[in-house]
Amino acid sequence: MNLEISLKRVIQLMSRFVTEIKGEASIGRTDLNKAAETILIPILNEIYGWNLENVNYVEDNNNHPGIDLVDKAARICIQVTATTSAEKVKHTLDQFIKHEQYLEYDRLIFFFLQEKKGSYPEKTIQKIVQEKLTFDIQRDLWDYRNLLKEISNFQIERVNRVREILEANFSENKHLLSTSGHEISFQDRITRFKKLQRKARASCIERFRIAVASRETAIALAEDQSLGNPPDSLTLKSGSVHVLTGELGLGKTLIAQRLFQLTLAEAIDNPKAPIPIYIESGQLQKGDFLEEIVETEASGLGDFEVQGVSIFLDGLDEVDSRLASQLLSEAYVLADTLPKTSVLITSRPIPCVNELVKGANIPVPPLSERQAYELIERLSGQKVIAMTVSGWTESVKDAIRRPLFTLILANYLQQNTAQALRSEGELLSWLVRDALRRAKVNFYDYMPLLQQLAVLATESSNGWVRAADLASIENVWEPLLKVGLVVTRSRDVISFPLPILTEWFAAQSLADDPSIIGDCVHSPERLEKWRYPLVIAVATLSHDLASQLLEPIAETYPTFAVEIVMASSSRWGTRETPLPSAQQCGRQLQQAMQAWVNGFGKLSKIISPARKDGSLPCVGTRITTGTQNYLQAAWYKGSENLGDTVDLPMHWDSSHSQEWNNWTYGKMSRPSHESAWAWRWTLDSLSNHLGCKLEFPSLEIDSEPFIREAAWRATLAIARREKTLSHARQNWWGLEKVPLTNLDEALAYIEDQSTHHNCWITLSDFGTRKRQQTLYLKYLRQEINRLRRENQTYLFSPWIGPDLAQGKRLWELYSPQRLQERIQMGYQAALDIYQQIVETWFLELKPGFQIAATLPARLVGYLSPLPGDNGWDTEEPPQFHWFLEALPKEKANTVEINAQEGPFRDVQRERIDRVQKRIGILRPESAVWIRYPPMGGGLSEEYFFGHSSATSLAYSWLRQDLKKVFGNSSFIRSTRF
Template identity: 25%
Template sequence: MSASGDGAVAVGGDAGFILNGHYNTVLMVPGYGGPRTLDDLAAAGRARMVQRWHAVGVPLDVACTFADTAHLGSLPSAMVTSPEGRVVVLEGSFGAGKSLAAERKHQQDITAARTDARAPIPVHLHAKHIQGGVVDAAIRAARPFGDPAARGIALVVDGLDEPGPIRGKELLDQGLSWTASTAGQRWHILFTVRPGLELNDSVRRIMPDLGEDETALLIDRLGGNGSAVGSQPSMVRHVLRRPLFAIIAAGLQRDRSPLPHSPMAFLQALVTRAVRDAEEAKEERAERLLQKLATECASTGGLAAAADVGSPGDVHALLGTRLVVRVGERHLAFALPVLEQYFTGQALLAGGVPADVTQNVELLDRWRYGLAMAVASAGWEAARTVIEPLLRAQPGIAAWVVHEAVPRAVPESEGPWPDMATSLVSQRLQATLEAWQQGLGPAGDLIFFYTRWSGPVTVDARLKGNKLGLHILRRHADHTPELAIPVSHRRAEPHGMRPLAASARPVAADYAAWPWQETLGTVASRLHMLCERRDFDLADCDAYTKERLWLASTGLLRRASRRYAPLQADEAHQALRQSLYSAGRLPVRSSYGHQFSGRQVELLRIDEQLGGGRWADDSGMLHYPYAAPDQEDGPHVHWVWDTYSPSQLRLRTEQVLSAAMEIYTALVDTWFPHLKQVLGLASACPATLVADLYVAPPQDSDSYEPPLMRLSLRPSTGSSVSVHLVPSEDDLYAPAPPLSPGNEPARSPWARPSTPVISEPEIFDDAPAIGYAYAWLHEDLHRLHLTSHGPGRTNSGLP
């Protein structure tokens, strides 16, 4: 390491990375051609660590010392490696130190490659900068250092959440599939991600918090008063267990400033100090320039051309905040992703959500974390200016943003909490609940369907500290009860009915937008129930009607499940009318003998259809809509799939999946038309659903060897289903043929990934297509946080 006359500190390596201390800035200037040696890789990693520490207020010389202290930020090997699966996902909230831990792992990989020419080639990538597949990107980055096919790759992918959960899931699935193949056996991959991505516990590692002693030691090293941490309120102590906030706290203590109570408040304090210390601009100008840079970075994927941000003086002002770094000679970026997201949010609060953003799902994807930051940091009225236009244009994205912005699981603890009048609490919850219902469109009218109520409601709520007591009550006729509803009426309304919903739990009262999150939780729990009970009626979908008609008929005639002989339509009709007009409810059979009831409107429709003979053949018979077993007898028959020949099983699979696509489309068009652009499967269409099906040879024993199916989405001019039998299980697990760049099936970044997933085909129930369609819809809604949980019954097969 050497110093030049202008204060620059070179960190070694032919790539020429420079950390420039002049004007309190850090400039990353990669030499021509990028890293060419292992020393270059080490220098680049060191520069990334230094720039991050310096951005949050660590003096440049101390940041360099920290970077050269190898144990600082390192995790035990078991936390960052997995010999069995070869893929680890390190999960932690922003500021937890996961990027630093990944850098330390990358430095260890570089050291291993220096000492052993056969060791895997070290590669470090940022998820949001990966174009195409993660495997191809890693191979391209590794080639200057050796043969990836012979040595394998030790890959670190930072920020799996930054390109969005759908893209993040796709990159993760690509890594898992590759390392499970023969070609990827020498690979080891470490991903870092914020909470929110659905992960298998076998790959997830939770980033550990600092202990209180570790927090105090870090604060002391940075000139703060670590011994004062123990006297802070529990909320503050909890925040300080993340290294980012401990570093910010040390700076605040040096300034004799009080410590904030929440992560957002700490972030605001960091920005205030950085802007105040800038020498090149007044605070107001610096804030404005930072917001402009953030919107440019958000729209372009993380880098902004310096010329698009402002004059050379503006660029110097930005660099003077130490929050911004120069990348190359012509581009700027934020030193930390969370800073880009924060200032994008501030720009939205200052100028509102641009109309071109609310109407463009591509831009909404890039701005999603900025939108969440805006909602997290805003007051009540300011948050409304962000949420309400978004809710009108894209209710699904509004739900994702609110869920990301406001914590839902919070402890009941000491304040400070806002002192809100009971009437104001109830009014805000009332307004947000009605906004969610209206924004969702037809499905919003069914939120309280299972309480036999579809009319307007009244919210009665009280907030004591941060504990909310909530009751949602029927509103009778045009009368709205007083918000101070007597206790007796909360449990027994005037007509003797219990509340539609009731809860008493802590809420994130220090976030002004908490009422949006609370009522979103109510909506999500109800939509989850509707999906689980499959109670979105479809009047004009033939595939749905055929399955429901068969279920009703077999239930009425007491036909055993999985018996597919034709039924007499007249007998089914007669049994329906007897049940309909005597009991008013019709018990019908669903999978595995569970019972559920048809609603009156559907029963009347089935009554009309059976009476008109619409679905009966010329002999008056009703037929099961899918291919029936063709080899029910024989010594090899031990399981339900053994009753089908491979060709018959392929045909049944194709029929079921085709019907499921039709039912899913009808569910979206009928009940969720406002979400069509951001529901995963809907936004991926038109596409061909490709199913590769493997059927094991007949066995003499009753060993459990079910058929296996691999589903993937392929680009197509129209939606269709294609099912192929593959000759061996190896063919099923073989890597899928690559898609040419720009030819992916997803029409929006919110669409489902295309990485194939292996599952057992769930095609043997009496209503398999409805099961698949609801599972796909349920998963898509859950990805937007519009259901409280994912589906619990059918394995959807889709990634």
């Protein structure tokens, strides 16, 4: 009888446990999950005889993503979660396999804090585990009923022990969140915060030590509060999200750590202050949601849903681009939903950060020249005088305005002033050699090991590598740990102290084995991990080695190759490298141009010197006498067989020379200073020609909306010329149709004058753009012939006109309903025109185009009426915002226009977040590079009310995609209509 009473009491208390879990989860609270873990440990240990520990409280826990409780001796691990979805199970198993946790544990159990679902996808789960883990959905998915079933078979002594544990936490006057360890003593909290302070200080010292060599100097720098001052525009206000941006070496992490230490000090003094949380990039790559990471880090430090948190997220650029974009969105959600919460992120200037509104993206300013010199003098003990500076290249002068390189140069000057270093690359190379010298190890023995570490760190999910995966020799890393060239993260896990060192050594590995990139080239996600090492490699390696890296990328993912070449700069290389001979220059130009031609596909036919079969003609080169760094180059278009390269004739560019008509695509310029200069030279030439091609909307495509708009554009041009036509006196936006007989007569006259009288009639709308006028008149003739076949007598405007009689501005002539219909038509046509342009001319570049790669898509727009006589403001056009929602490949483009009240982002953020997450599913081949949903907005006469509004929009989107890849310089001008 006593056994039955005890069992009933256990069931009652367990039910209370589950009920409280459900109640808290229903209002969005998840902090009780971690508290529940603490309670479950003694219960599970009692029932199953295990010796579980909670790994969430282990310092530097980076080896257990998705796992909460472990018994290492029994090789069992458990995830405790209130989320019962199949997606949660699949995600955790995927992380378990990805991080090779099956090597340490034989069994993974899910303990659901609520009732588990009736079924889970067995085949999908088995596909994930890949026979590396024996996982049974019947055996390994638990909820409280599994425990009750076991307990029901116990003798009374064991039942009572379980009951005592539950009574201690769930009796009538107790609650889970107040007795589970969620609330800890004031002193324990202070102890935790002070431990975090020591860890933050040690991290600062660790980063300084590799640059300055002396630990004493590193400690002094870490304690010097004059270094790492935040920009004046940065304030950590409640609800704010700020991103500190800048290139490596500017001190973004140091600023974040300084502010983190300040918030720790405030939290120690004020128990109600927001909880400071510092998250490194390695933690971000475990695949957890940001809120889950915050919940874990805040556990035991207070109630983050009441106090709020001060989040410092370091190294957003070090995670893959999709995760970076996702985390940025989640940061805004946390700042909006949690009280007294702020988020500070550090990152290089990556696309999702560059798109932030003004004020959210805060560039870290470089040191002034004076600040840099003073720091060098202080650390090196040498006076920086004019003679000293005169020996520094512009590359070094630029580099030392970033604190990392300032410290490296000061360290160098302190030890060796015999020879000046000439670039960032040489500064880093000296830093490595000096560290290995101080470690008293052989440079050539350790370089392969360090390169292997860099390769594994680059390929890994978080930049950390198990030492055992690299070297079996005991204590092989000890000398490098002493000098700080490598650091330990937890137990046998090691990495480099600075991301730039990982990238530098990874770039050196590419010199020894370029096939690494060949293996990556068909995996966008893997290739993206090598972005920064590739930039360094292309800038520092020889032309031949750089070409081995770039050729397979340029021919497979040309937009990615463009970004790599554009990002490579002379700051990495040696500025004094002379050009090779003219003949060698020609061969290098041939090699680089051929790769671009192969990669760009059909586009190459209109922007490159390639022949119809895709091969290249002879290239002529000449190095200007008097300097070894000024090159002239042009491509032969004559009839002779000159071979692959030839000396460029002296007067090839003179209109008075016989050679004038034999050479094309000529260029005279000073090449960049990298050995692989030919890649940038040829790319600049191609992008300049592309920019000229896009100056006017003259790319031929077979698109009905484009042909109709082009025909109407030509019609308006003819109407303005034919003064006798009655409709010529009307405003063009009110013109609805033109008789075909009038157009036939005018068009026939223009064609006759051109064909039989050799007299070119210029239509003022097209200016002197003869080719564009010819193309548009051709489309007009094509449209007239089509209408004649259909027995039509008028050519109609492709757009609906105004429906109101009065208004000062064009949009005021449209009622809200009419304007919404006009926008719907215009955007639908623009999507079709744009997609046809890309499919016809830019197909090979499409995976790297943000807008093009998203298509087919639903354009979701929101139109916001403003107060005014007709529903609109009389000074400003109505507000309009849109984003693209990717659709399955078999779908067609659609447009959805909605009336909207309130700020666009506030109302639609949740939908945009969902759209962003779907990109990775629907566009896996491009998701790494398109990163986030394309967005736009604003009304203008050109894009909404112009005679070619859809074509204008389509070309504006094309320029937007091209600027993202090629940079702004080649596409500054808007397309003229």
